[in-house]
Every structure is written in structure tokens, then in C-alpha cells.
Amino acid sequence: MAIHIKSAEEIDKMRVASRLASEVLQMIEPHVQAGITTQALNDICHEYIVNTQGAIPAPLNYRGFPRSICTTLNHQVCHGIPGERVLKANDILNIDITVIKDGFHGDTSKMFHIGKPTIKAVRLVDLTYQAMKIGIEAVRPGITLGDIGHQIQSFVEQNHCSVVREYCGHGIGKAFHEEPQVLHYGQPNSGETLVPGMTFTIEPMVNAGKRHVRLLPDQWTVVTKDHSLSAQWEHTILVTDSGYEVLTRRPEETFSYDA
Numbered sequence: 001m002a003i004h005i006k007s008a009e010e011i012d013k014m015r016v017a018s019r020l021a022s023e024v025l026q027m028i029e030p031h032v033q034a035g036i037t038t039q040a041l042n043d044i045c046h047e048y049i050v051n052t053q054g055a056i057p058a059p060l061n062y063r064g065f066p067r068s069i070c071t072t073l074n075h076q077v078c079h080g081i082p083g084e085r086v087l088k089a090n091d092i093l094n095i096d097i098t099v100i101k102d103g104f105h106g107d108t109s110k111m112f113h114i115g116k117p118t119i120k121a122v123r124l125v126d127l128t129y130q131a132m133k134i135g136i137e138a139v140r141p142g143i144t145l146g147d148i149g150h151q152i153q154s155f156v157e158q159n160h161c162s163v164v165r166e167y168c169g170h171g172i173g174k175a176f177h178e179e180p181q182v183l184h185y186g187q188p189n190s191g192e193t194l195v196p197g198m199t200f201t202i203e204p205m206v207n208a209g210k211r212h213v214r215l216l217p218d219q220w221t222v223v224t225k226d227h228s229l230s231a232q233w234e235h236t237i238l239v240t241d242s243g244y245e246v247l248t249r250r251p252e253e254t255f256s257y258d259a
């Protein structure tokens with residue numbers, strides 16, 4: 001199976017699906033407060049995606065996933081299932097949104113602090129954002145996937161945190177997860193070379209402690225083995241002729257487009 005290079009028409013559809021995913025994160029922000037359950041956040045997002053956006057929440061029934069979004073808290077790493085857990089002060093929460101519009105997927109996630117965050121949590125969340133940003137800003141035709149992974153890993157490890165290895169970014173398009181795998185660690189000058197028209201996610205999971213993870217008995221929720229805090233951010237990226245476009249960029253975000 002080869003990496004699918006998107007046509008101009010497909011890129012336009014990726015732009016739309018990605019913008020919708022980013023708009024769900026903007027819509028949900030004021031609701032992310034102490035006292036609300038993750039199930040309620042799921043229900044608000046589901047309703048908005050289906051009825052306002054006329055789109056499909058990709059996680060729902062994906063390989064049996066039972067909800068429309070992922071909500072991942074504190075020492076959880078990814079794929080948290082919304083439920084009756086009530087958000088409280090000092091929690092950190094990742095909300096991961098993937099929508100399907102006109103047959104194409106847009107996938108993005110961000111971290112939220114509940115109440116007044118601890119210094120440790122702020123440091124981890126900011127470091128993880130920087131790690132994602134370093135990966136994104138490296139993207140241009142001619143570099144390799146290994147170059148991206150290496151830059152992310154070096155930055156994270158210089159800051160005495162660790163990169164989760166079991167989960168990675170991915171090609172995205174008509175399929176939720178397609179080739180290539182985008183590892184957040186690796187060696188420079190290795191792996192696939194980027195070419196214009198590729199679309200993939202960059203979504204590093206960074207642990208404050210050791211990199212090892214464990215799967216909970218619900219068969220979805222991934223947690224850190226050492227119970228240390230974990231954070232993740234995600235964007236869907238297009239490789240352009242001269243650099244990249246962050247298809248899921250929110251208005252408050254800036255990237256040094258080398259374009």
C-alpha cells in the first residue's frame with residue numbers, strides 16, 4: 001500500500017473537514033469547566049457535529065469505540081472514553097475530535113486546564129505543544145518522516161520528558177488512519193520522503209515520567225505505567241510545494257509558514 005497523494009479537489013475537501021474539526025474544539029471550550037462530565041462534553045460535540053455541521057463524528061463505532069469524541073485525563077495517554085467522570089480543579093484534559101465531511105476526515109486535539117493548573121501541568125502541556133509545533137514547522141517537501149520524529153524526540157528528551165512509542169500520527173483522507181505512520185521519535189534522514197499533496201497528522205503524546213504505557217481493561221484507555229501525567233496535541237497537516245499548511249489551525253495559533 002502506497003501513500004495516497006491528494007488531488008486539488010481532495011485537498012479542498014480535506015480543508016473543509018479539518019476546519020470543521022477545529023471549530024468543534026472552539027465551540028466546546030467554554031463548556032470545559034469544573035463540574036461537567038466528559039459524557040456531557042461528548043453529547044454537546046456530537047449534537048454540534050451532526051446537527052450544526054452536517055458531519056459525522058468519526059470515532060463513534062470506529063473499531064467499536066463507543067463515543068463520538070475522545071476525552072483523556074491526567075495520567076491517561078490517549079483514547080479516553082467519555083463517561084460519568086466529573087471534571088475538577090487541577091485536571092488536565094485532552095479532547096480529540098475527528099469529523100468526516102463529504103467523505104474526508106479532519107483530526108485535531110488540544111489540552112485544557114481545569115481550574116487553576118499546577119506549574120507541573122502547565123510545563124508539560126506547553127512542552128508538548130512546542131514538540132508538536134517543532135514537528136509541524138519542519139514539514140516541507142524533501143525532508144523525511146524520520147526528520148520530524150527526530151526533532152520531536154530530541155526536544156522532548158532534552159526537557160527530561162518522554163515520547164510515547166506505541167501510538168503515532170498517521171496519513172489521513174478518505175480513511176481515518178492511512179499510510180504513512182508518523183512516529184514522534186526516530187533518526188534523521190530515514191523513512192519516507194515528504195512530497196506535496198501528502199496529508200497526515202502530527203500528534204505527540206508526551207509523558208512527564210517514563211514513556212511506557214498500559215491499556216486499561218476497557219480496551220481503549222491508554223495510561224502511563226508509572227502514573228505520571230501525559231499530554232497530547234494534534235493537527236492535520238498538508239505538505240505544500242514550499243512547506244506546509246496546518247489544516248486544523250485555530251485562529252489563535254500561529255506557525256512560521258516557511259512558504
Ligand code: MF3
Pocket residue numbers: 058059060062063065069070079096097098107201203234
Ligand atoms: N483521533 C484519534 C487519533 O488521533 C483516534 C481515535 S480512535 C477512537 O488518531 F476510536 F478512539 F476514536
Ligand code: CO
Pocket residue numbers: 107169170201203234
Ligand atoms: Co489522529
Ligand code: CO
Pocket residue numbers: 096097098107108109234
Ligand atoms: Co485524533
